[in-house]
Amino acid sequence: xxxxEKHNWRGYLFILPLMLILGVFVIYSFxxxxxxxxxxxxxxxxxxxxxxxQYYKIxxxxxxxxxxxxxTLVFAASSVFFGISLGFIxxxxxxxxxxxxxxxxxxxxxxxxxxxxxIAAIFGGMLRYRFGALNDFLAVLRITPVHWLSDxxxxxxxxxxxxxxxxxxxxxxxxxxxxxxxxxxxxSAQIDGAGFWRITTQIIFPTVIHSHKTIVMTxxxxxxxxxxxxxxxxxGGPARxxxxxxxxxxxxxxxxxxxxxxxxxxxxxxxxxxxxxxxxIILSAFNPKVVKAKRSNK
Amino acid sequence: xxxxxxxxxxxxxxxxxxxxFAAGGQEAAEEGGDVVxxxxxxxxxxxxxxxxxxxxxxxxxxxKVEVTxxxxxxxxxxxxxxxxSKQKLDTMAVMNTDFVMQVEPYMADLEPLYSNAYGSDWxxxxxxxxxxxxxxxxxxxxxxxxxGMNGSPVIYFNVEIFNELGLxxxxxxxxxxxxxxxxxxxxxxxxxxxxxxxxxWLHTISAFGLYAQEEELWSFVRDDxxxxxxxxxxxxxxxxxxxxxxxxxxxxxxxxxxxxxxELFYGGNAAMMxxxxxxxxxxxxxYREKKNIGFEIGAFPYPAIKAGNTPTTAATPDMxxxxxxxxxxxxxxFKLMDFFIQGEGxxxxxxxxxxxxxxxxxxxxxxxxxxxxxxxxxxSIIDVLSNPQSALRQQDFLTTPFxxxxxxxALGGDxxxxxxxxxxxxxxxxxx
Numbered sequence: 162x163x164x165x166e167k168h169n170w171r172g173y174l175f176i177l178p179l180m181l182i183l184g185v186f187v188i189y190s191f192x193x194x195x196x197x198x199x200x201x202x203x204x205x206x207x208x209x210x211x212x213x214x215q216y217y218k219i220x221x222x223x224x225x226x227x228x229x230x231x232x233t234l235v236f237a238a239s240s241v242f243f244g245i246s247l248g249f250i251x252x253x254x255x256x257x258x259x260x261x262x263x264x265x266x267x268x269x270x271x272x273x274x275x276x277x278x279x280i281a282a283i284f285g286g287m288l289r290y291r292f293g294a295l296n297d298f299l300a301v302l303r304i305t306p307v308h309w310l311s312d313x314x315x316x317x318x319x320x321x322x323x324x325x326x327x328x329x330x331x332x333x334x335x336x337x338x339x340x341x342x343x344x345x346x347x348x349s350a351q352i353d354g355a356g357f358w359r360i361t362t363q364i365i366f367p368t369v370i371h372s373h374k375t376i377v378m379t380x381x382x383x384x385x386x387x388x389x390x391x392x393x394x395x396x397g398g399p400a401r402x403x404x405x406x407x408x409x410x411x412x413x414x415x416x417x418x419x420x421x422x423x424x425x426x427x428x429x430x431x432x433x434x435x436x437x438x439x440x441x442i443i444l445s446a447f448n449p450k451v452v453k454a455k456r457s458n459k
Numbered sequence: 460x461x462x463x464x465x466x467x468x469x470x471x472x473x474x475x476x477x478x479x480f481a482a483g484g485q486e487a488a489e490e491g492g493d494v495v496x497x498x499x500x501x502x503x504x505x506x507x508x509x510x511x512x513x514x515x516x517x518x519x520x521x522x523k524v525e526v527t528x529x530x531x532x533x534x535x536x537x538x539x540x541x542x543x544s545k546q547k548l549d550t551m552a553v554m555n556t557d558f559v560m561q562v563e564p565y566m567a568d569l570e571p572l573y574s575n576a577y578g579s580d581w582x583x584x585x586x587x588x589x590x591x592x593x594x595x596x597x598x599x600x601x602x603x604x605x606x607g608m609n610g611s612p613v614i615y616f617n618v619e620i621f622n623e624l625g626l627x628x629x630x631x632x633x634x635x636x637x638x639x640x641x642x643x644x645x646x647x648x649x650x651x652x653x654x655x656x657x658x659x660w661l662h663t664i665s666a667f668g669l670y671a672q673e674e675e676l677w678s679f680v681r682d683d684x685x686x687x688x689x690x691x692x693x694x695x696x697x698x699x700x701x702x703x704x705x706x707x708x709x710x711x712x713x714x715x716x717x718x719x720x721x722e723l724f725y726g727g728n729a730a731m732m733x734x735x736x737x738x739x740x741x742x743x744x745x746y747r748e749k750k751n752i753g754f755e756i757g758a759f760p761y762p763a764i765k766a767g768n769t770p771t772t773a774a775t776p777d778m779x780x781x782x783x784x785x786x787x788x789x790x791x792x793f794k795l796m797d798f799f800i801q802g803e804g805x806x807x808x809x810x811x812x813x814x815x816x817x818x819x820x821x822x823x824x825x826x827x828x829x830x831x832x833x834x835x836x837x838x839s840i841i842d843v844l845s846n847p848q849s850a851l852r853q854q855d856f857l858t859t860p861f862x863x864x865x866x867x868x869a870l871g872g873d874x875x876x877x878x879x880x881x882x883x884x885x886x887x888x889x890x891x
Contacts, residue, residue: 396657399866420856
């Protein structure tokens with residue numbers, strides 16, 4: 162055995178505890194989840210009856226599950242959009258030594274440190290139609306109050322907009338990568354006549370591709386787990402208008418008191434598969450070979 | 460790091476959690492010679508439950524109670540798992556839902572326990588309807604019993620605002636509509652009638668529960684299996700929609716939940732509040748003082764939909780208890796259950812008006828209801844609870860999904876189309 166092989170072998174030993182935990186709590190749970198989706202059973206796994214793919218068929222034909230998936234993807238897309246647009250722009254500005262830079266950094270980052278449930282509770286109070294802070298403010302300006310949470314369309318926009326306050330995480334990634342960039346590159350660009358906008362969009366933006374990848378992946382998957390935010394803000398309503406996969410699964414499980422675990426397992430499995438597929442798409446889109454090929458085609 | 464050290468680190472990583480888990484498991488057994496019984500519940504609030512448990516332990520030296528109180532959803536999900544895995548559990552609060560079906564195999568027969576405690580005429584201690592109802596919920600044997608009756612919705616009102624605007628208790632739905640119109644015109648700063656419209660299940664409870672004065676329809680769909688798009692349900696849903704069209708309820712109530720309704724009403728920003736009978740403590744002056752509510756509160760049931768109807772609500776026996784059949788301490792567990800149902804526990808709970816007790820010898824504490832309005836309001840609540848016309852239970856299956864349909868109808872959605880879609884959803888098999 163040469164030294165490299167020995168080194169690799171010890172490496173496996175180091176990751177063994179994590180792999181054990183992962184094996185027990187993730188892989189085993191996943192197997193149990195998939196297995197359970199083929200059975201009609203309750204929370205106690207009593208009276209199990211094999212039903213094959215029946216629950217998958219029901220789920221795929223269920224317009225409300227479909228709507229929950231679409232909503233999840235739309236909310237994820239908005240989250241990504243805010244993250245890589247505003248998050249990037251603010252990071253670039255903060256990369257300059259502006260007065261109060263640390264204050265703004267903290268201001269943008271603090272919401273990401275708060276529990277989602279707290280954010281939802283704060284916004285829930287602010288957006289209430291009667292005696293909500295935002296409508297009270299609009300009243301001062303003599304603007305008609307808005308049904309932020311009780312009108313389905315406005316509730317949708319409210320849930321979308323709340324992700325704006327989560328740009329602290331993308332900003333953190335961008336700032337970390339911006340700090341590593343070679344300043345000489347910008348000086349050369351300036352000498353060649355490039356202005357601020359051109360440097361930002363054509364040099365910095367393509368250069369921080371690793372941050373883009375991490376941010377898109379993180380924000381996309383975070384939306385799949387944005388349960389508390391949506392549940393506490395709108396409970397998926399009114400009238401299912403803001404239902405995401407997390408609230409759909411939870412409410413189905415809770416309202417049935419664990420009555421039909423097979424269906425819950427099937428919709429959870431489909432959601433997981435969707436999350437895997439989305440991750441795969443993002444990873445392949447940011448694959449260095451693909452990116453390089455795209456650039457050379459241009 | 461040497462290989463030996465690495466193995467030690469790995470061993471500690473793997474073994475330590477098991478060792479800690481095992482050490483924790485030892486605690487639950489016995490405590491200084493006392494029998495420790497394990498009790499799982501979701502209700503009542505901690506500030507009421509803790510003194511009740513302390514009183515029980517005082518009255519029963521030698522028995523200690525280990526309480527696990529969780530949120531209702533958690534209770535519903537956790538207890539069946541605890542029972543199936545035969546973990547320590549001696550007595551439990553039972554949700555009157557499909558939960559009964561799940562936990563019935565683990566419930567002890569209560570008749571021998573009651574016979575031992577009170578003799579052969581023990582049944583006289585309960586209202587007959589409660590015994591009949593409880594036996595009907597399990598397969599014939601008596602395996603669970605409730606503390607009493609509860610129900611929702613009833614309407615609480617701010618007496619100061621009613622006096623200021625010269626309003627009286629509405630007798631019919633039309634009166635209620637006029638009352639709301641008066642409040643809106645004279646005090647536009649107020650929410651006339653606060654309703655927790657954000658909670659889908661409450662739409663179902665309220666629609667079926669109140670419409671029962673016209674026709675009882677919940678057993679029609681739940682027990683008789685009639686479709687949700689039947690003409691009868693369509694008529695009920697149209698009535699529900701009309702409440703929003705007539706501004707009895709309003710679109711802005713669709714963002715009100717459990718917390719915000721309290722802020723609105725207790726803060727004096729809502730003239731009326733739709734809530735459950737378990738809030739009847741608001742009628743009591745000492746209770747209001749404790750909660751820092753500075754105005755008098757009265758209550759009335761939702762009025763007659765049309766003149767001649769009898770007001771009603773969705774009311775059923777509530778807060779069931781059972782003894783676990785594999786418990787090693789069934790006698791002690793029964794003592795705790797009986798304390799909650801027939802003993803001092805139910806008296807303590809009744810002082811908080813959380814339930815109308817089901818024991819036959821219950822007398823309300825006259826010191827708590829000090830005015831005629833308070834006494835009459837409480838009587839009106841007891842009257843509707845004693846004569847429930849709806850078969851609906853608060854935690855019945857499908858109350859939430861159907862409530863989402865009613866939310867859509869409240870927002871002006873097409874009634875027939877919404878009900879057709881829900882029926883299709885039912886027929887898809889996903890709820891079976």
